[in-house]
Amino acid sequence: LGNIGPEAGLPVMEGKAILFKEFANVDAFPICLDTQDTEEIIRTVKLIAPGFGGINLEDISAPRCVEIETRLKAELDIPVFHDDQHGTAIVVVAALINSFKLVNKSFETAKFIVSGAGAAGSSIIKLLIKMGAKNIVVNDIDGIINKDDLNSYNFLKREIGEITNPENIKGGLAEAVKGSDVFIGVSAANILSIDMVKTMNSDAIVFAMANPSPEIMPEDAIAGGAKIIGTGRSDYPNQVNNVLAFPGIFRGALDAKAKKITEEMKIAAAVGIAKLVSNEELAYDYVIPDAFDSRVSTVVANEVKRIAIEQNITRN
Numbered sequence: 001l002g003n004i005g006p007e008a009g010l011p012v013m014e015g016k017a018i019l020f021k022e023f024a025n026v027d028a029f030p031i032c033l034d035t036q037d038t039e040e041i042i043r044t045v046k047l048i049a050p051g052f053g054g055i056n057l058e059d060i061s062a063p064r065c066v067e068i069e070t071r072l073k074a075e076l077d078i079p080v081f082h083d084d085q086h087g088t089a090i091v092v093v094a095a096l097i098n099s100f101k102l103v104n105k106s107f108e109t110a111k112f113i114v115s116g117a118g119a120a121g122s123s124i125i126k127l128l129i130k131m132g133a134k135n136i137v138v139n140d141i142d143g144i145i146n147k148d149d150l151n152s153y154n155f156l157k158r159e160i161g162e163i164t165n166p167e168n169i170k171g172g173l174a175e176a177v178k179g180s181d182v183f184i185g186v187s188a189a190n191i192l193s194i195d196m197v198k199t200m201n202s203d204a205i206v207f208a209m210a211n212p213s214p215e216i217m218p219e220d221a222i223a224g225g226a227k228i229i230g231t232g233r234s235d236y237p238n239q240v241n242n243v244l245a246f247p248g249i250f251r252g253a254l255d256a257k258a259k260k261i262t263e264e265m266k267i268a269a270a271v272g273i274a275k276l277v278s279n280e281e282l283a284y285d286y287v288i289p290d291a292f293d294s295r296v297s298t299v300v301a302n303e304v305k306r307i308a309i310e311q312n313i314t315r316n
Helices: 005-024 038-051 065-074 083-103 117-132 147-153 155-163 171-179 193-196 218-223 246-256 263-275 296-310
Strands: 054-055 079-082 109-114 135-140 180-183 203-207 226-229
Touching: 005 296, 038 065, 038 079, 038 203, 038 218, 038 263, 054 065, 054 083, 065 079, 065 083, 065 117, 065 193, 065 203, 079 083, 083 117, 083 203, 083 226, 083 263, 109 171, 117 135, 117 155, 117 263, 135 155, 171 193, 180 296, 193 218, 203 218, 218 226, 246 296, 263 296
Parallel strands: 054 079, 109 135, 109 180, 180 203, 203 226
Antiparallel strands: none
16 A cells, blocks of 8 residues: 555554454554654654563564564564564465475475565565575566675665575566576566566466565466466465464464564464365465464464474563
8 A cells, every 4th residue: 555654554453453353362452653763663662562462563664674673573572573574474485385295396496586575575585595495586676686786785685685596697577587486476566477477487386466466467377387376365266365374473472471483483383374285175276274264373373382482482
């Protein structure tokens, strides 16, 4: 929706609070701040934090969202989680775990193209690397992020540039997509063409998640030869929806009295979500549980709680 201000954004927060309660029985309070200043946001959250068991950051644009979350995680002793970043990443990884079973590929061997270097894109990239990905190329509005241009990037793009594009290719989306196995779109509508999909490797996976209009419509991705399609929309199969992650993440963290949410928790959550689709059910149009699958939040919560105890980051 763009930058619509705190009053107009409040219904989004209210909706999120309802989802927390409905899916995981977490009492959440919608709070909108009338500021876009990084330091003011950090100070305000720290001031109100004593009354809360955790903080879910929402709808803060990149790169500020990364700095805000990093600082708050370091300066608070309760879980801080930016859902636009990590919720998306967890659900994408869950869908990929199952997709790779169908097309006989792996995180280690697949070539990934991520379109969009903002909040969601940066977190997806980091979680893919945690899962073993070796070859990720990132494209944003200015083209492929490459090592020759690192000095011209903001801190977030510089960080992405240092850990991606091992072959240091340059150009735009067409060059990035060629010879890739997985397209992950968290960017803009209608930027991936049928002809571009045709240049991907066989049994290609396309998760076009720009909402409400994806980077490519599913029927066009199929026409280009893609085998597995996912979107952020509810009217197509394989909806990559954050609601599969964030309610259970907080339920588990609160139940464990965890002080923070770690990368290992996110991976365990993704694996747990993926396992809910049995081998018998697994199909090209069903690689991830339905957004309203009531089993999901409990499984995610149990996995998060287990890891919190294993990592000894719980309160006595």
